[in-house]
Amino acid sequence: MLAFTIRKLFYSILIIFGVMSVIFFVMNLLPDPARMMQGQRADISTQAAIRHELGLDLPVWQRYVNFLGKTASGDFGRSYTSNRPVLDSILERLPATAVLTLSAMLVATILGIGIGILSAVKSYSILDNISMVFALIGISVPSFVFGLLVIILFGSLLQIFPISGFVIQDDAKWYEFWAYHWEYLALPMFTLALRPISIIARVTRSSMLDVLSSDYIRTAKSKGLSQKVVIFRHALRNALNPVVTTIGSWLAALLTGAFFIEYIFNWPGVGALAFDAIPRSDFPTIQGTVMFSAVVFVIINYIVDILYAKLDPKVKLN
DSSP: OHHHHHHHHHHHHHHHHHHHHHHHHHHHTSOOHHHHHHOTTOOHHHHHHHHHHHTTTSOHHHHHHHHHHHHHTTOOOBOTTTOSBHHHHHHHHHHHHHHHHHHHHHHHHHHHHHHHHHHHHTTTSHHHHHHHHHHHHHHHSOHHHHHHHHIIIIIIISOOSOOSOOOOOTTOOGGGHHHHHHHHHHHHHHHHHHHHHHHHHHHHHHHHHHHHTSHHHHHHHHTTOOHHHIIIIIIHHHHHHHHHHHHHHHHHHHHHHOHHHHHHTTOOSHHHHHHHHTTTTOHHHHHHHHHHHHHHHHHHHHHHHHHHHHHOTTSOOO
């Protein structure tokens, strides 16, 4: 197990190093930040001073080494627009993204597993067909399209939920969010949860069908055990391994991929921070949010791999 953990950690570090390299060279292809910061009327001496301050007058290899060192230490630079450390801005917005993501994942897990179990128990019935059609729609429709649809329906026509307007207060306590601001969370949470609900439901159904056809399930039924005991105590426990992997993977994906949803619903998270930085050509902020998201994604997937190896003895650790 130790060798497996170290190997996975080594692969994760390699992935992060690759992401850092790609980000640096892609950002290196963008227009000169010094000229964009000062505009077209900036004189050459001012641009040269800015380039020197930002280290842009150094050779590419030296800038690359400096970038790797600073990024590895958590220094993503300073924003061109606010002059604040990028990491501080990300950490300030992270609780909003975490609340949205964890809420969506909780809803997706409960509904996805529930729908999957019902579909497996009532396989090839009308309920199963309806559930799988719902799952197919959830997988097929892009999140930003579904977000616009729920905004029109529940926010504009029915006016049940607000579609935007939530602002972080200086004295806000995020653990009190559900009690005071849940109505702002409803639409973006459900929009973000739609696709993982569909995926988890299909994975749970497939895994449950495989387990329900096993010999030990037939033996449990022949002993006179109730259907509830057979499903939840015997079948579900043995069908959860691929479901746990799916949940972990989607948690990482949602935490780092909620950018469009945050932008559509004006949610004050890391995604909105990145979108606000794009039209302003705030390269350090764009670079920092992408790098931070990639690191979080890799770390969560690393943890999921270790947990999966613990849960499933069939996984080869060597």
